[in-house]
Amino acid sequence: xxxxxxxxxxxxxxxxxxxxxxxxxxxxxxxxxxxxxxxxxxxxxxxxxxxxxxxxxxxxxxxxxxxxxxxxxxxxxxxxxxxxxxxxxxxxxxxxxxxxxxxxxxxxxxxxxxxxxxxxxxxxxxxxxxxxxxxxxxxxxxxxxxxxxxxxxxxxxxxxxxxxxxxxxxxxxxxxxxxxxxxxxxxxxxxxxxxxxxxxxxxxxxxxxxxxxxxxxxxxxxxxxxxxxxxxxxxxxxxxxxxxxxxxxxxxxxxxxxxxxxxxxxxxxxxxxxxxxxxxxxxxxxxxxxxxxxxxxxxxxxxxxxxxxxxxxxxxxxxxxxxxxxxxxxxxxxxxxxxxxxxxxxxxxxxxxxxxxxxxxxxxxxxxxxxxxxxxxxxxxxxxxxxxxxxxxxxxxxxxxxxx
Amino acid sequence: xxxxxxxxxxxxxxxxxxxxxxxxxxxxxxxxxxxxxxxxxxxxxxxxxxxxxxxxxxxxxxxxxxxxxxxxxxxxxxxxxxxxxxxxxxxxxxxxxxxxxxxxxxxxxxxxxxxxxxxxxxxxxxxxxxxxxxxxxxxxxxxxxxxxxxxxxxxxxxxxxxxxxxxxxxxxxxxxxxxxxxxxxxxxxxxxxxxxxxxxxxxxxxxxxxxxxxxxxxxxxxxxxxxxxxxxxxxxxxxxxxxxxxxxxxxxxxxxxxxxxxxxxxxxxxxxxxxxxxxxxxxxxxxxxxxxxxxxxxxxxxxxxxxxxxxxxxxxxxxxxxxxxxxxxxxxxxxxxxxxxxxxxxxxxxxxxxxxxxxxxxxxxxxxxxxxxxxxxxxxxxxxxxxxxxxxxxxxxxxxxxxx
Numbered sequence: 127x128x129x130x131x132x133x134x135x136x137x138x139x140x141x142x143x144x145x146x147x148x149x150x151x152x153x154x155x156x157x158x159x160x161x162x163x164x165x166x167x168x169x170x171x172x173x174x175x176x177x178x179x180x181x182x183x184x185x186x187x188x189x190x191x192x193x194x195x196x197x198x199x200x201x202x203x204x205x206x207x208x209x210x211x212x213x214x215x216x217x218x219x220x221x222x223x224x225x226x227x228x229x230x231x232x233x234x235x236x237x238x239x240x241x242x243x244x245x246x247x248x249x250x251x252x253x254x255x256x257x258x259x260x261x262x263x264x265x266x267x268x269x270x271x272x273x274x275x276x277x278x279x280x281x282x283x284x285x286x287x288x289x290x291x292x293x294x295x296x297x298x299x300x301x302x303x304x305x306x307x308x309x310x311x312x313x314x315x316x317x318x319x320x321x322x323x324x325x326x327x328x329x330x331x332x333x334x335x336x337x338x339x340x341x342x343x344x345x346x347x348x349x350x351x352x353x354x355x356x357x358x359x360x361x362x363x364x365x366x367x368x369x370x371x372x373x374x375x376x377x378x379x380x381x382x383x384x385x386x387x388x389x390x391x392x393x394x395x396x397x398x399x400x401x402x403x404x405x406x407x408x409x410x411x412x413x414x415x416x417x418x419x420x421x422x423x424x425x426x427x428x429x430x431x432x433x434x435x436x437x438x439x440x441x442x443x444x445x446x447x448x449x450x451x452x453x454x455x456x457x458x459x460x461x462x463x464x465x466x467x468x469x470x471x472x473x474x475x476x477x478x479x480x481x482x483x484x485x486x487x488x489x490x491x492x493x494x495x496x497x498x499x500x501x502x503x504x505x506x507x508x509x510x511x512x513x514x515x516x517x518x519x520x521x522x523x524x525x526x527x528x529x530x
Numbered sequence: 531x532x533x534x535x536x537x538x539x540x541x542x543x544x545x546x547x548x549x550x551x552x553x554x555x556x557x558x559x560x561x562x563x564x565x566x567x568x569x570x571x572x573x574x575x576x577x578x579x580x581x582x583x584x585x586x587x588x589x590x591x592x593x594x595x596x597x598x599x600x601x602x603x604x605x606x607x608x609x610x611x612x613x614x615x616x617x618x619x620x621x622x623x624x625x626x627x628x629x630x631x632x633x634x635x636x637x638x639x640x641x642x643x644x645x646x647x648x649x650x651x652x653x654x655x656x657x658x659x660x661x662x663x664x665x666x667x668x669x670x671x672x673x674x675x676x677x678x679x680x681x682x683x684x685x686x687x688x689x690x691x692x693x694x695x696x697x698x699x700x701x702x703x704x705x706x707x708x709x710x711x712x713x714x715x716x717x718x719x720x721x722x723x724x725x726x727x728x729x730x731x732x733x734x735x736x737x738x739x740x741x742x743x744x745x746x747x748x749x750x751x752x753x754x755x756x757x758x759x760x761x762x763x764x765x766x767x768x769x770x771x772x773x774x775x776x777x778x779x780x781x782x783x784x785x786x787x788x789x790x791x792x793x794x795x796x797x798x799x800x801x802x803x804x805x806x807x808x809x810x811x812x813x814x815x816x817x818x819x820x821x822x823x824x825x826x827x828x829x830x831x832x833x834x835x836x837x838x839x840x841x842x843x844x845x846x847x848x849x850x851x852x853x854x855x856x857x858x859x860x861x862x863x864x865x866x867x868x869x870x871x872x873x874x875x876x877x878x879x880x881x882x883x884x885x886x887x888x889x890x891x892x893x894x895x896x897x898x899x900x901x902x903x904x905x906x907x908x909x910x911x912x913x914x915x916x917x918x919x920x921x922x923x924x925x926x927x928x929x930x931x932x933x934x
Contacts, residue, residue, distance in 0.1 A: 191805075191806065191809040192806075192809025192810055193809070196810070207628050219806055220769055220803065220804075220805060220806040221805050221857055221860060221861050221864070222768060222769040222857070222861065223832070223834075223835040223836040223856070223857035223858050223861075224611050224768075224769065224770065225769045226836060226857065227836055247846075248846065248848050248849055250849055250852060250860075251805060253843075253846060253849040254838045254849065254852055254857070254860065257838055257839050257841045257843075257853075258836060258837075258838060258839060258857070260839070260841060261839035261841060281845040281846050281848070282845075282846065284844070284845040285843050285844050285845045285846055288844055302809075356819065356821065357761070357798055364626060364628075365624055365626040365628065365629045366626075366628065372810070375810060375811060376809070376810035376811070379810060379811045379813060379814035379818075380810065380811075380813040380814070382814070382818075383813050383814025383815070383816070383817050383818030383819075384813075384817050384818070385817045390817060390818055390819045390820065391818065391819065392814050392817070392818020392819040392821070393818075394761060394798075394800070394814065394818070394821070394822075396798070396800065399624065400624075401595075401624060401625050401655060402595065402596075402623055402624040404920060404923060405595040405596025405597070405706075405780070405920070406596055406600070406776070406779060406780035406783060406784065407779060407780070407783045407784075408919065408920050408923070409783060409784040409787050409788075409917045409918075409919045409920050410783035410784070410786070410787025410796050410798060411787070411919075412787070412919030412920065412922070412923075413787050413788050413789045413794060413796070413918065413919040414783075414786075414787030414788070414794055414795065414796020414797075414798070415760065415787075415794045415795065415796040416794065417760065417796070417798070418798075428627070430627075431627040432627040432630060432631055432662060433662075434658045434661055434662060435661050435662060435664070435665035437661045437664060437665060439657075439661075439689050440688070440689050440692055441685040441686075441688040441689045442651075442652065442657060442685050442686065442689055444652050444685070445652055445654055445657040445658070447928060447931055447932055448654060448658055448931065449661075451931075452627070453625055453626070453627040453630065453658070453662070454627050456625060456654075456658065456931075457625050457626065457627075459927055459930050459931055460625070460923075460927055462930060463923050463924075463926035463927035463929075463930055464923040464926075466923075466926050467922045467923040467926055470922070513813045514813075514817065515812065515813045515815075515816030515817040516808060516809070516812050516813050516816065518816070518871045518874070519808060519812070519816075519864075519867050519868040519870075519871040520867075522867035522868075522870050522871055523863055523864055523867035524851060525867075526863050526866060526867055527851055527852065527855075527860075527863055528851055
């Protein structure tokens with residue numbers, strides 16, 4: 127279970143009617159594919175299981191930019207503690223010489239499956255790293271250690287088919303940043319041994335709550351109509367949320383930064399980790415301009431948490447008040463104390479608390495943020511699903527290199 | 531060498547006179563210690579060298595929150611590629627049960643030096659983790675595997691002296707987030723085998739450039755007086771800037787988010803990595819509200835860069851235009867292309883290009899950001915060096931736990 131507690135004033139249900147209808151229309155139209163991914167999840171899972179039965183690998187290397195790796199990283203980060211015996215998974219998500227070399231120098235090629243993930247099939251960084259891998263290991267038969275995850279009929283698929291590479295499809299109408307419940311995520315999750323069906327059940331539960339309840343819409347309305355707070359902070363209490371935060375940043379920034387005909391619209395995401403960033407960003411939230419909303423994410427303290435031992439050091443008595451407590455327990459008290467301090471400053475706050483971090487809850491969490499993003503976009507009246515602004519730089523790059 | 535190119539309009543030198551004088555006063559007063567750290571650097575370096583001659587460790591574990599670890603992490607991230615044979619270094623910078631356990635389960639205690647770093651000496655997370663380490667390894671003699679970095683006469687120093695622990699001092703007038711050139715940084719850097727004297731020379735070179743030149747002041751003036759752009763993005767092109775970005779975020783957020791008598795002041799830092807985050811945050815910069823400035827950080831392509839091989843795959847011709855180029859080289863073209871696209875949108879941009887990433891340049895870079903932060907704070911008319919807003923949460927925490 128999870129509890130979402132909104133610590134700001136809610137609006138009349140009547141005000142949410144239009145936005146609810148807009149999103150229902152989006153869902154019913156069938157044009158925005160991510161709403162409907164659970165229907166085809168089983169096919170992807172079966173295809174992956176068949177593949178896994180025939181091929182065993184000790185390492186997985188996901189090569190993918192943005193939406194092709196962020197969601198995978200997020201879920202792996204949240205679940206890997208529960209799966210100590212899964213394959214080791216690495217991510218090549220930047221065109222960085224040192225990072226690529228460091229990962230590839232430390233793996234044995236024949237024990238490794240490379241997952242080349244590119245929706246369009248022609249992402250320049252992904253394909254360049256793919257070429258680098260092929261050359262580094264003098265690969266002769268691509269079919270043995272590579273799979274491709276890409277759109278149907280992309281150039282990458284055509285090339286892969288000629289080389290006997292197994293292809294997994296992303297539905298055309300599912301954008302990269304909304305693709306975590308498609309093959310982009312499900313294929314590596316199955317290979318890691320995660321319970322992907324429970325993940326999908328969590329996603330479906332959130333969609334169903336969204337349709338019958340108002341809490342996501344209330345939050346979306348508050349964010350979309352807040353005159354001053356154009357920065358949205360997610361303050362997650364546990365290191366394992368680090369990659370989830372990055373996934374959220376992409377989802378939010380690419381979806382909600384858009385030009386309308388006469389204006390520019392944009393909400394800026396910031397991902398923080400507690401208690402670490404209480405020693406970094408918190409001062410700005412507390413005393414800076416009130417241009418932020420803050421969501422506190424926390425997980426009920428685990429029984430497996432390590433404990434702070436009951437040691438008393440001379441002169442250090444002021445630190446003994448947490449002695450004997452679970453580390454997770456103190457962390458949650460820190461979340462609670464910080465939230466209270468931020469609320470006292472009059473900042474818009476809500477909290478999202480999870481009983482545990484298993485597949486169901488992770489599926490719910492990611493779906494929650496996808497739906498929240500769609501809802502904010504609908505209320506802002508923008509196209510949540512495109513990213514026209516990033517194309518220009520790609521064209522300039524080609525020009526600089528080709529024309530010198 | 532490095533080049534800082536400001537792509538926004540500069541103001542008349544006369545306008546910078548006041549702020550220059552304010553900062554000179556800060557420097558001359560001697561109250562803000564970080565300006566003067568290079569004078570005592572040699573003593574710290576000598577003390578560390580003496581220690582290192584007597585003790586050899588395969589692993590270093592830095593236990594420290596915020597300013598006690600972020601600067602160390604930043605410099606290690608930027609330099610470690612050049613030092614493949616240095617001790618392995620780990621950071622425990624969050625009260626996170628799983629992270630602490632994972633690090634400590636994988637090291638051999640007798641081969642490890644634990645650096646307990648806390649300016650006040652009573653940071654609750656740091657001391658709790660310290661106790662956890664002591665209990666986990668049933669430590670009897672603290673003096674053998676621990677050193678403390680702390681303020682003179684702190685409770686931690688008093689306790690350490692009784693246990694025979696070597697103490698390294700942070701000057702009282704140096705704040706945590708401005709402490710990277712104090713013992714906080716220099717002690718681990720020496721232990722890693724870095725050329726700390728060159729690091730300090732780079733820092734001094736930046737201070738000296740700051741005193742005779744205007745480029746940092748021009749940038750500070752632009753940031754402090756920009757009516758709309760309250761978000762400052764650092765877009766760093768290389769994965770190794772990841773921890774530097776986090777250091778910058780703390781420095782900026784804690785220093786520049788402050789209450790004045792009648793108003794709140796705050797500039798929000800965002801750290802991005804290129805080209806990775808071109809697939810994430812860039813859309814928001816391009817098409818969202820123009821509430822951001824962007825600094826592009828890049829390093830001249832290294833001769834050691836791996837190359838994109840000259841492979842041509844069927845159907846994939848559109849990706850061949852980078853074939854044969856160095857990975858770093860393409861990355862830098864991406865920085866250039868993205869910068870051009872952002873400039874074309876009318877966003878305030880500047881670029882900072884480094885010839886190489888050695889100690890001198892890293893020292894220069896960190897000093898550049900410290901001075902820039904001081905300059906912006908001086909122009910905003912705030913106290914750049916305190917953090918009153920984070921104390922309240924600490925009091926609430928104690929109340930919640932003690933009073934239930």
